[in-house]
């Protein structure tokens with residue numbers, strides 16, 4: 484049995500440059516992993532079957548599961564005869580903008596590389612991951628990175644300034660495809676990606692807070708106005724800066740003092756069930 488951690492990501496910036504002919508959007512995103520993670524265990528089996536076991540009823544247990552797709556891809560690409568039982572202990576909220584499914588796929592790719600002695604490099608695993616979803620390559624590397632293309636081209640960045648991240652997810656799920664589909668690229672207010680990278684490279688927490696930005700907020704705010712309210716509440720309870728992660732609806736707040744973390748956490752818990760106080764992981768993953 485092999486255990487692999489699958490951490491969630493947040494988007495510190497998310498910019499869309501244009502809509503591509505293949506119907507994806509060309510993006511520029513600064514992403515980082517946080518220490519809220521699913522736990523994946525993998526057990527090789529001789530009958531060739533890929534089995535998904537999860538206690539969470541909202542996690543698909545068939546070919547729709549991204550971890551299933553990762554195992555299928557490895558089996559088909561490298562002609563592997565064995566199967567695998569994949570147990571997913573879900574901690575990351577689903578359809579939340581935190582890349583839970585993509586991270587499960589990335590952890591499965593890394594785990595199977597080890598379990599089946601494939602000796603693939605992290606770059607090869609990231610390339611395989613891009614076939615499953617745009618966020619999977621980033622999840623293979625973890626840490627902090629600039630993601631471009633449709634999200635699959637990854638340039639490593641140093642760890643951001645140390646701080647706390649309070650995450651709050653309203654009781655709604657958001658479809659990534661619907662949010663991208665509702666975006667009007669003309670007239671967008673673009674985040675300053677270069678300034679965000681500078682903030683990270685110079686370890687400047689104030690500049691990082693000032694550089695947060697996500698163009699998808701405009702779409703999700705229209706669909707679900709409660710997300711704006713949550714951002715405002717978080718700010719009122721004392722977060723230094725707030726942003727929606729990915730396509731949402733999770734909102735995160737950055738805080739540099741531990742005392743304020745509990746105030747924000749306790750304040751939000753009053754009207755939002757899913758609240759987490761976590762740290763930025765910062766460093767890149769090593770292979771499983």
Ligand SMILES: C[C@@](CO)(OP(=O)(O)O)[C@H](O)COP(=O)(O)OP(=O)(O)OC[C@H]1O[C@@H](n2ccc(N)nc2=O)[C@H](O)[C@@H]1O
Pocket residue numbers: 494497506507508509510512579580581582585615616617618619632633634659660663664728729730731
């Ligand atoms: C918005 C982001 C930000 O990190 O994350 P989430 O909110 O999903 O966590 C990502 O761009 C989501 O990546 P991911 O969830 O892997 O998306 P995919 O499965 O590749 O694509 C789902 C759908 O989103 C749209 N899509 C996705 C990526 C992209 N660059 N342009 C798009 O237009 C397409 O309609 C696609 O069919």
Ligand SMILES: Nc1ncnc2c1ncn2[C@@H]1O[C@H](COP(=O)(O)OP(=O)(O)O)[C@@H](O)[C@H]1O
Pocket residue numbers: 541542543547548549550571576577578579580581582583584585587588657659729730731
């Ligand atoms: N391992 C998995 N964990 C969670 N959801 C999954 C998984 N595999 C496939 N899905 C499907 O992917 C959809 C998006 O889920 P998720 O990756 O959690 O969100 P997001 O794209 O917002 O980061 C879910 O609605 C779910 O049906």
